[in-house]
Amino acid sequence: MIKFFRKIRQKLLSQNRITQYLAYAIGEIFLVVVGILIALQVNTWNEERKFNNESLKLIQEINSEFTDNGTVLNERITDLENANNYVRTVLGFINVDQDEIQKTNMDSIISKSLKYGNYNPANSSIKELISSGRLNLVRDPSLKKNLFKWLQLLEDADEDFKNQDMQATTLLIPYLYKHIAMQNLNTYNNLGVDHKSALFNGDYYEVFKDLEFENLYQGKLFWNNEMLNHYKSLDTLALEIIHQTQ
Secondary structure (H helix, E strand, O other), X not given: OHHHHHHHHHHHHHOOOHHHXXXXXXXXXXXXXXXXXXXXXXXXXXXXXXXXXXXXXXXXXXXXXXXHHHXXXXXXXXXXXXXHHXXXXXXXXXXXXXXXXXXXXXXXXXXXXOOOOOOOXXXXXXXHHHHOOOHHHOOOHHHHHHHHHHHHHHHHHHHHHHHHHHHHHHHHHHHHHHHOOHHHHHOOOOOOOOOOOOOOOOOOOXXXXXXXXXXHHHXXXXXHHHHHHHHHHHHHHHHHHHHHOO
C-alpha cells in the first residue's frame, strides 16, 4: 500500500503537478492520522472491555464472598444472643433462695453462658483489591466506601473479642476453677465427659452470693453486647454490599 502511494506521488511530481501533489500529500497525511486515531480508539475499546470484564468478575467475587460471610455472621449473632440469654439467666439467680438454685440445672446454664466465638470472614477479594492497587475496578464510590467501612468494623469487632477473651481466660474461668467443678460443665460441651465430678456436690448457693461472681458476669454481659452491636452493624453493612454488587 505504501509503495502504491509513493508511485502516485512520484508520478505527480514527474508531471510537475505540484498543486495536486500537495493536495494528495495532505490527503495521505489525513488518512494516516485517521488510521492512527481509529487504532487508538480500537485499543481504548479493547482496554475498556478488558477493564469491564475484570470489574464484573471482581464484583461477582465480592458478592459471593459477602453472601457466604453473611451466613456465617448470622450464625455468630445467633450463638452470641443465645449465650447472652444464659448470661442474663445466671445474673437473675444472684442472691436468690438456696432452694430456687438447687432445683435448677446450673451446670447446664453456666456451661452455655460461657460460649462465645470470634468472627473471621473471608476477605480475600477486598485484601487482594487493596494490595494490588486496583481499587479503580470498583466504580461505585459508595461501594468502595462500604468496603473500607467493613474492614474497620471488623477491626472493632475483633478488639471486642480480644477483650472478651481476656476477661474470660484471665478472670472468669480462673474463678470458676476455684469454686465449681469444670467437669460438670463439660458434660454439656460434647467433650465425651459423661459423668459429673465426685468432688463437687453441685451447690452453687455461695457462688451466687459472691459479689465477684456477679461482677464477672456483668463484665461478660458487657463485652457480649459490644460484640453483638458490632456484629449486627456488620450484618447490616454486608446486606448493603450484597445489594450493591448484584
